[in-house]
Amino acid sequence: MIVPKGFVFNGIDSNVKKTKDLGIIITEAGSNAIGFFTQNEYKSESLLVCKKNIKDGFARAIIVNSGCANCGLGKRGEVAALRICSKVAEKIKAKKTDILLASTGPIGIPLEEKKIVSSVDRLVKGASSTKAEDFARAIMTTDRYPKTSSLKLKSGVTILGIAKGAGMIEPNMATTLAFLLTDGKIRKSSLAKIVRSALDLTFNRISIDAGQSTNDTFLALANGVSSVDVEASKDKRDEFIEAVFKVLFDLAYGIVENGEGATKVVKIEVKSAKSKAIAEKICRKLASSMLFKSSLYGNSANWGRVLSSVGSLCLGVGKSYDISYGNIKVVKNGLSLYNNKKRANDYLKKSKEIKIILDFKRGKDGFFLYTTDLSPDYVKLNS
Numbered sequence: 020m021i022v023p024k025g026f027v028f029n030g031i032d033s034n035v036k037k038t039k040d041l042g043i044i045i046t047e048a049g050s051n052a053i054g055f056f057t058q059n060e061y062k063s064e065s066l067l068v069c070k071k072n073i074k075d076g077f078a079r080a081i082i083v084n085s086g087c088a089n090c091g092l093g094k095r096g097e098v099a100a101l102r103i104c105s106k107v108a109e110k111i112k113a114k115k116t117d118i119l120l121a122s123t124g125p126i127g128i129p130l131e132e133k134k135i136v137s138s139v140d141r142l143v144k145g146a147s148s149t150k151a152e153d154f155a156r157a158i159m160t161t162d163r164y165p166k167t168s169s170l171k172l173k174s175g176v177t178i179l180g181i182a183k184g185a186g187m188i189e190p191n192m193a194t195t196l197a198f199l200l201t202d203g204k205i206r207k208s209s210l211a212k213i214v215r216s217a218l219d220l221t222f223n224r225i226s227i228d229a230g231q232s233t234n235d236t237f238l239a240l241a242n243g244v245s246s247v248d249v250e251a252s253k254d255k256r257d258e259f260i261e262a263v264f265k266v267l268f269d270l271a272y273g274i275v276e277n278g279e280g281a282t283k284v285v286k287i288e289v290k291s292a293k294s295k296a297i298a299e300k301i302c303r304k305l306a307s308s309m310l311f312k313s314s315l316y317g318n319s320a321n322w323g324r325v326l327s328s329v330g331s332l333c334l335g336v337g338k339s340y341d342i343s344y345g346n347i348k349v350v351k352n353g354l355s356l357y358n359n360k361k362r363a364n365d366y367l368k369k370s371k372e373i374k375i376i377l378d379f380k381r382g383k384d385g386f387f388l389y390t391t392d393l394s395p396d397y398v399k400l401n402s
Contacts, residue, residue, distance in 0.1 A: 020151055020152065020167055020169050020179070021169040021170070021171050021177050022148050022151055022169070022177065022179055023176075023177040023178065023179055023200050023201050023202035023242070023244070023245070024177065024202040024244040024245055025046050025047060025048050025202055025242045025244030026044060026045070026046050026179075026200055026202070026240075026242070027044075027045050027046075027047075027146040027147055027148050027150070028042070028043065028044055028045075028146060028147065028148070028150040028151045028153060028154040029042065029043050029142050029143070029146040029150050029153055029154060030043075030152075030153030030154040030155070030156055030157030030158075031138060031141060031145065031153075031157065033131075033137075033138035033142075034134050034138075035084065035085075035086040035087065035131050035135070036085065038156075039153065039156050039157035039159075040085045040086045040157055041082070041083070041084050041085075041135060041138055041142060041157055042082070042083045042084075042085075042154040042155075042157035042158050043080060043081065043082045043083070043107070043142050043143065043146060043154065044080060044081045044154060044198065044200065044240075045079065045111055045146055046078075046079060046080070046200075046240060046242045046244075047079075048242045048243065048244050049077060049078070049079050049117070049242065050077070050078050050079070050240035050242040050243075051076060051077065051205065051206070051207045051210060051240070051242075051243075052073055052076055052078035052119065052207070052238065052239070052240050052241075053073070053076065053207055053210055053211045053214065053238070053239050054069065054070065054073045054119070054236065054237065054238050054239075055214070055215070055218065055236075055237040056069075056070060056235060056236055056237070057231060057233060057234065057235035057236070059231050059232065059233050059235070061090070061091075061233050062090070062233055063088050063089055063090035063096070063122055063233050063234040064089050064090065064096030064097045064100055065084075065088075065089040065090075065096070065120050065122035065130075065234070066121070066122075066233070066234055066235075066236055067097065067100075068097060068100040068101060068104065068120060069100075069119050069120050069121060071116075072104065072115075072116045072117070072119055072120075073238070075116065076207045077117060078117055078118070078119050078238075078240055079108075079111060079113040079114075079117040079118065080107055080111055080113065080117070080118050080119070081118075081119045081120065081121070081198060081238060081240070082103060082104075082118065082120045082121075082139075082142075083120065083121045083122070083123070083154075083157070083158045083196060084103075084120075084121075084122050084124075084130070084135055085122075085123050085124055085157065085158050085159060085160055085183075086123075086124045086125075086160075087122060087124040087125060087129075087130045087131065088122050088123060088124050088125060088126045088127075088233060088234050089122040089130040090126045090127065090233045090234060091126050092127075092129060092130070095129065096129075096130060099129075099130040099132035100120060100122075100130075100132075101115070102132050102136055103118075103132055103135055103136060103139070104116075104118040104120060106136045107139055107143070110143040111143060119238055121196050121236040121238070122234060123158065123160055123183065123195075123196055123234055151167065151179065151181065152165060154181065155181045155183075158181075158183045158196055159183050160183065160185070161279055161400055162183050162184070162185045162277055163185070163277050165181070165183075166181065166182045166183065166184075166269075166270050166273040166274060166277065167179070167180065167181050167182075167270075168180045168265070168266045168267075168269035168270055168273075169266065170262045170265060170266060172258050172259065173258060174203075174247050174255045174258060174259075175245055175247045176201060176202060176203035176245050176247045176249055176255075176259065176262075177201065177202055177203075178199065178201045178203070178259075178262050178263060178266050179199070179200045179201070179266070180197065180198065180200075180266040180267060180269070180270045181197070181200075181270075182195060182197035182198070182270040182271075182273070182274060183195055183196050183197075184196065184197075184274045184277075185227070185274065185277050185278055185279045195232065195235060195274060196234070196235075197236070197237045197238075197270060198238050198239075198240075199214065199237075199238070199239040199240070199263070199266065199267070200241075200242075201241045201242075201259075202241075202242055202243065202244040202245040202247075203241055203245055203247055203248075203249040203259060204241070204243035204245070204246065204247060204248045204249065204250075205241050205248070205249050205250060205259070210241055211239075213259070214237075214239050214263060214267075216260075217260075217264045217267045218237065218267065220264065220268075221267040221268045221271040222237070222267060222270075222271045224271070224387060224388050224389055225271050225274060225275050225388070225389045225390070226306035226307065226388060226389075226390045227274075227278040227279065227281070227390065227391050228278075228279070228397070229306065229307035271389070272284070272389065275389045275390065275391055278391040279396070279397050279400045279401065280391075280393070280395070280396035280397030280399070280400060281391035281392060281394070281397075282316060282371070282391075282392055282394055283315055283316070283370070283372070283373055283391060283392045284371065284372045284373070284389060284391065285306075285312075285315060285372075285373050285375065285389065285390045285391060286373070286374045286375070286388070286389055287302045287305050287306060287374075287375050287377075287387065287388045287389075287390060288302075288374060288375070288376045288377070288385065288386075289301050289302055289377045289379065289385050289387070290376065290377065290378045290379070290385045291378050291379050291380050291381060291382055291383065291384075291385065292336070292379045292381060292382050292384045292385060292386070293336075293379075293381050293382040293384065294382065294384050295384045295385070295386055297334050297384070298384055298385050299386040299388075300334065301329055301332065301334070301336075301377065301386075302386050302388040303388065304328050304329070304331070304332055305325060305328055305375070305390075306388050306390035308324060308328045309393055310324045310328075311324040311325060311328060312390070312391070312393035313392070315373070315393075316392040316393055316394045318364055318367040318368040319364060319367070320344050320347075320360055320363030320366070320367060322342050322344075322349045322350055322363075325342055325350075325375070326342075326350070329377070336379055336381065337353075337381075338353035339352045339353045339380070340352075340353060340378060340379045340380060341376075341377070341378040341380070342375070342376070342377055342378075343374075343375070343376040344366050344367065344373065344375060345363075345366045345370070345373060345374055347359055347362050347363045347366055349363050
């Protein structure tokens with residue numbers, strides 16, 4: 020893992036959970052900051068405080084707790100979030116509004132802010148450029164492993180991404196908790212535009228269970244410590260754009276691969292549709308179909324579940340389209356190719372990463388989405 024200049028990290032056990040449960044990112048120089056948040060109407064109190072603090076587009080630190088979403092608590096949750104921000108600000112000599120925060124965990128239980136506040140001294144004192152993985156582990160909930168991705172660019176700029184998430188994954192802007200850090204120099208407006216475009220092709224193209232969280236937070240910080248202006252030339256800007264996409268794709272793919280109960284990564288691709296909107300609706304319908312996802316877990320190429328799901332949307336796509344499992348065509352012009360079922364079943368058995376392709380032959384638009392199969396372990400984890 021490569022860490023951008025000017026950032027330090029830590030992750031500790033604040034005794035809210037039995038493992039690391041409190042993480043921090045600090046940048047001494049201060050950073051241009053942007054955020055994208057859940058569009059769920061019911062939002063965490065921590066998220067609401069973070070949205071207020073990021074309005075001026077500047078940040079000195081991000082503090083994250085796992086083990087409690089701090090959601091559904093009203094004024095009590097807001098006060099707890101503000102106390103945590105105040106304590107961090109005091110320790111790093113910053114304004115309270117320069118502290119961003121995020122929470123993750125069960126909804127509706129009180130945030131143990133006393134344990135968190137009393138741990139801030141230790142958290143800040145131990146912060147180091149070598150502890151990014153400690154931070155990544157501290158923000159995990161049902162994740163099996165920490166998710167990080169980093170790149171050092173030819174320009175000298177470094178980009179680091181860290182994320183958590185394994186369940187309640189289907190966003191309408193970003194997803195889970197994710198953080199993008201760079202030592203490049205870039206305007207907030209440019210950073211926001213680049214990140215928004217990358218999110219649309221990465222974090223907005225994953226679905227595990229069609230569940231949108233109350234706490235989804237994506238924060239990007241650019242502290243400029245490298246002194247490299249990524250907008251100084253087209254080459255530098257293009258390199259930066261490509262790197263942001265690569266880092267976010269790695270994180271998004273890791274979230275799907277690490278999905279609760281998942282045994283397969285599934286790419287659903289719709290081709291030659293009348294419109295992107297139609298293609299997206301089809302992808303999202305299949306990604307949320309328990310019948311379809313269960314058949315993938317059972318290594319059964321039951322394409323009847325694809326046909327019925329698409330037809331239930333009543334989008335006027337007709338019946339004369341093709342369906343393929345990998346490169347094995349199982350439906351041609353709307354007619355079942357049953358003799359290919361064994362080959363398609365074998366494809367599912369042998370592959371941990373599979374592709375389902377629907378070709379509607381009606382236009383030039385398409386959409387893709389990454390999802391998972393549905394196993395008994397998903398039910399166990401969420402029960």
